[in-house]
Amino acid sequence: MRRQASMMAILAATAQGGAMAGDVEWGAYLAAECTTCHRRDGSADGIPAITGWPEAGFVAALRAYRGGARSSQTMQTVARGLDDGDIAALAAYFATYPPAAD
Incomplete structure (x- = not known):
């Protein structure tokens, strides 16, 4: 039940925010904080x-964290x-990086 609620929140956050083109250079600057943990x-x-994710999935995940879902x-x-x-x-x-190898 909790997992279903989380998925619904992620989908709602994605729909709510719509598509937004990201500035890769600004992302590179901000990524310094991310890469203290993520490689x-x-x-x-x-x-x-977190490398190589489809942008929509990455956005949905961060919005879900931000919203507490x-x-x-x-x-x-x-x-x-x-x-x-x-x-x-x-x-x-x-997204400019290749996906992580499994």
């Missing part, structure tokens, strides 16, 4: 990989400091 090479090592205190704190333009920029930046 640019896509390796996980206990922290999920996804649980991770660290990610919620980070996401609450980002506006929609910042999130779109990060999505555009991390």
Whole structure:
């Protein structure tokens, strides 16, 4: 039930915000905070990989953290400091990397 509610919140956040083109250069600047935990090479090592995601999925995930629909205190704190333009920029930046190898 909780998982279904989370997915509904993610879909609602995506629909609510609509598509937004991200500024890759701004995303590269903002990514410094992300890459203190997440690796640019896509390796996980206990922290999920965020490289190569489709931009819409990346945006939906960060909006869900920001809104509290996804649980991770660290990610919620980070996401609450980002506006929609910042999130779109990060999505555009991390999409320039190849997806993580499984």
